[in-house]
Amino acid sequence: MSEELLNLTLHVWRQDGPSQPGRFETHPATGISTHMSFLEMLDVVNEDLIEKGKSPIAFDYDCREGICGSCGMVVNGVAHGPQRLTTICQLHMRQFNDGDELWLEPWRASGFPVVKDLVVDRSAFDRIVQAGGYISIRTGSATEANEMPVAKAMADQAMDAAECIGCGACVAACPNASASLFTAAKISHLSLLPQGQAERLDRARNMVAQMDAEGFGGCTNHGECEAACPKGVSLRWIARMNREVVRSAVKSDSGVKTARR
Amino acid sequence: MQRALTLHQTTIGKKLVMALSGLVIVGFVIGHFLGNLNLYRGQEALDAYAHFLQGLTPVLWGTRLLLLLAFGVHITAAFSLWSRNNKARGSRYKKHQDMATDYAARTMYWSGPILLLFVVYHLLHFTILPAHPGEVYRNVVEGFQNPWIAGVYIVGNIALGFHLFHGIFSATQTLGANHPRFNSYRRDAAVAISAAITLGNLSFPISVLAGFVTV
Numbered sequence: 465m466s467e468e469l470l471n472l473t474l475h476v477w478r479q480d481g482p483s484q485p486g487r488f489e490t491h492p493a494t495g496i497s498t499h500m501s502f503l504e505m506l507d508v509v510n511e512d513l514i515e516k517g518k519s520p521i522a523f524d525y526d527c528r529e530g531i532c533g534s535c536g537m538v539v540n541g542v543a544h545g546p547q548r549l550t551t552i553c554q555l556h557m558r559q560f561n562d563g564d565e566l567w568l569e570p571w572r573a574s575g576f577p578v579v580k581d582l583v584v585d586r587s588a589f590d591r592i593v594q595a596g597g598y599i600s601i602r603t604g605s606a607t608e609a610n611e612m613p614v615a616k617a618m619a620d621q622a623m624d625a626a627e628c629i630g631c632g633a634c635v636a637a638c639p640n641a642s643a644s645l646f647t648a649a650k651i652s653h654l655s656l657l658p659q660g661q662a663e664r665l666d667r668a669r670n671m672v673a674q675m676d677a678e679g680f681g682g683c684t685n686h687g688e689c690e691a692a693c694p695k696g697v698s699l700r701w702i703a704r705m706n707r708e709v710v711r712s713a714v715k716s717d718s719g720v721k722t723a724r725r
Numbered sequence: 726m727q728r729a730l731t732l733h734q735t736t737i738g739k740k741l742v743m744a745l746s747g748l749v750i751v752g753f754v755i756g757h758f759l760g761n762l763n764l765y766r767g768q769e770a771l772d773a774y775a776h777f778l779q780g781l782t783p784v785l786w787g788t789r790l791l792l793l794l795a796f797g798v799h800i801t802a803a804f805s806l807w808s809r810n811n812k813a814r815g816s817r818y819k820k821h822q823d824m825a826t827d828y829a830a831r832t833m834y835w836s837g838p839i840l841l842l843f844v845v846y847h848l849l850h851f852t853i854l855p856a857h858p859g860e861v862y863r864n865v866v867e868g869f870q871n872p873w874i875a876g877v878y879i880v881g882n883i884a885l886g887f888h889l890f891h892g893i894f895s896a897t898q899t900l901g902a903n904h905p906r907f908n909s910y911r912r913d914a915a916v917a918i919s920a921a922i923t924l925g926n927l928s929f930p931i932s933v934l935a936g937f938v939t940v
């Protein structure tokens with residue numbers, strides 16, 4: 465693919481802190497190579513801002529490889545930008561055309577307060593995981609690898625749910641700012657594995673209670689989360705989470721059980 | 726047990742309540758439609774069917790109470806989730822693009838209240854303040870001969886069609902019935918049931934307006 469240079473206009477959400485009012489600021493992005501990633505384009509804009517003595521646009525990232533879940537912003541109304549199954553750090557500028565106007569906004573959700581500009585505080589997700597997204601294991605030397613057999617079909621499903629990188633795009637895209645897809649992915653991935661059975665009922669109960677306590681909305685089955693998710697996490701895990709919640713409400717034992725498909 | 730009773734305080738519990746109460750109402754709507762097909766068998770058949778139902782006093786009142794309860798919890802849960810979901814966004818997006826949702830899903834909070842108004846009107850029209858008590862066929866036909874009244878039924882049932890489509894699809898997901906192997910049938914079933922009921926119900930006022938069914 466041959467390189468082209470793009471000139472773009474960015475309307476960027478600027479906000480100094482969680483309780484400060486935000487506003488859009490317009491900045492040109494000139495001479496942007498189509499080979500750049502979206503975040504590299506912002507790096508270029510930021511260098512220019514710094515040279516002019518202005519404060520650079522704050523945005524989150526870590527790996528820039530689409531695996532850590534740190535990055536994320538809404539571009540022209542779409543979480544992680546226009547390419548499906550792609551984090552914003554893996555989005556390339558060849559997805560855009562010369563002269564495009566781009567509106568960059570942070571994830572907007574009461575559960576994700578803005579830290580600065582496009583950076584939001586996603587510690588609500590950490591607290592949901594702390595409420596039950598773990599397993600208890602024996603410490604000491606590692607157990608023998610094949611001690612606990614896992615059927616291939618279950619392992620595959622658990623892997624699908626475990627693909628969630630916790631980026632928060634599902635919350636950003638949901639009309640209700642619901643964290644259902646994230647919470648469902650975490651509950652499902654552990655409830656499918658034998659290691660996850662011990663805390664299975666408490667996990668569903670406690671993680672869902674924490675999800676509600678963080679101020680996220682409820683699911684109305686619109687499917688926007690699934691469409692926005694860079695990892696293709698499926699709505700079927702939300703159905704599974706609901707089954708787990710019913711199970712946790714009617715059963716009281718926490719005994720070890722085998723997961724059912 | 727205590728946990729099962731506090732389930733309705735969670736967002737998922739409220740959705741389960743909406744799905745179950747919605748499905749109770751769907752069941753009624755299907756039965757109601759099938760019974761009303763007696764309109765096409767003529768005055769005697771419809772009036773006889775109506776008298777038969779009136780005679781089943783305990784069943785009639787049992788159904789009425791169940792439906793009242795279903796409507797009550799459905800609407801209560803809808804509004805409690807609605808106020809919560811409104812707060813969950815915080816500040817609004819300047820730009821927003823839908824990726825997956827559809828018209829029926831986006832308009833649930835319009836089709837639902839329209840349905841409620843329609844149900845109130847419908848009950849006043851035929852059950853509480855009928856023009857000719859006991860003469861069901863005559864009330865229906867004379868009612869629908871008025872294009873305004875027929876229009877209310879047509880609008881109400883179009884709202885019903887959209888609400889049912891998303892409702893049935895959504896309720897199966899809420900109740901946990903999502904599996905890649907069955908998902909296309911879930912959608913087809915939601916389309917088929919909502920289309921059959923809506924088109925069937927619409928046929929009553931339209932047949933009267935068109936003069937196919939007369940007093």
Ligand code: HEM
Nearest residue numbers: 684743744747748750751803833837838841892895896899
């Ligand atoms: C009377 C006023 C009504 C209101 C305000 C109302 C409102 C709603 C709302 C807001 C939803 C949730 C939609 C979503 O989460 O995406 C819903 C779902 C539903 N409604 Fe209604 N509705 C009403 C009447 C009815 C009627 C008459 C029926 C049946 C014919 C019905 C059947 C359903 C079903 C089956 C669901 C699915 C529940 C789920 O999403 O899991 N509703 N309703």
Ligand code: SF4
Nearest residue numbers: 628629631632634693
């Ligand atoms: S479910 Fe998808 S969109 Fe939501 S946090 Fe996980 S990876 Fe991100």
Ligand code: FES
Nearest residue numbers: 526528533535553
């Ligand atoms: S920076 Fe790690 S996923 Fe984008």
